[in-house]
Amino acid sequence: MEVERVQEIASLSNLKGTIPSEFIRLENEQPITTTVQGVALEVPVIDLSNPDHQSLVASVSEASKNWGIFQVVNHEIPSELISKLQKVGREFFELPQEEKEVIAKPIGYEGVEGYGTKLQKEVEGKKGWVDHLFHRVWPASIINYHFWPKNPPSYRDTNERYTQSMIPVADKLLGLLSRGLGLEDGEMKQGLGGEDLNYMLKINYYPPCPCPDLALGVAPHTDMSSITILVPNEVQGLQVFKDDHWYDVAYIPNALIIHIGDQIEILSNGKYKSVYHRTTVNKEKTRMSWPMFLEPPPEFEVGPIPNLINQDNPPKYKTKKFKDYVYCKLNKLPQ
Ligand SMILES: O=C(O)CCC(=O)C(=O)O
16 A cells, blocks of 8 residues: 655645645634734743753743743753754655655554654544654664664764753753652652653654645644653744644744643643644745654553642542553543
């Protein structure tokens, strides 16, 4: 069975300003009718180099309670490394189709890793205008290099260096999130599997779309991860649902975008909120993004942290294995 990649569809010269009907969203989802026009949402921007630890804890905690999303600057990941990450990712997607297909998800394969296009359709059989590549990057024991591009040759080294420079940033963020709830630094990370926390990289490739007002890239969702640390390119696309409306999130060069995911909402017993978001696409330009999902190991049980639970704060979420959480969410079953 042939899988149609969005990148291939986008390159067809016979589109003539149209797109196949499965990419045209219902009116109540179309960006043209549902986006607050002309306003880029200034989600909190947090300077991670702030020496005033208490104020840093307060800003991360406020942003995670009120927004579920924030951007961090001065995070110590060198901007040259971020540019290199973007360059090698873009070069992979620019390879001839048959070279990309070498690391495609095999048909019928249940795992998430590999190059692909979302196969299951969404509400009313709709599809997102996006292809992707998923592969695990850390810890070393869970890496399957089969799913890492061999081309460009510097892909592996760049992604390994990026991951290693991200780990201290992730630890710092999880520590700040812990402190924001009055916990010890390591408690959030421990509640997610400690040093076994899985790092899963995704690259989204959103080719230019002849009808950006009618299509979406990624459909509205919250992340199943604990936190997601995302690098975008400069093309506008990320939107956040706030006060019942969709807003563009302002792009800040070299900032990392942090999403609070479902597992942090659960650990915090609902004090921190996972962010509902989606992406739009551009008529002329290719948008790309590099979210890193920090996930508990599949067998690890996640639930509200016992220190946050008492008679006045009973648990709002079940404690369950991460793999069972994922199964219920993907199959739209109650948690
Ligand atoms: O491209 C983005 O900015 C967001 C991507 C996203 O939400 C996802 O891949 O789950």
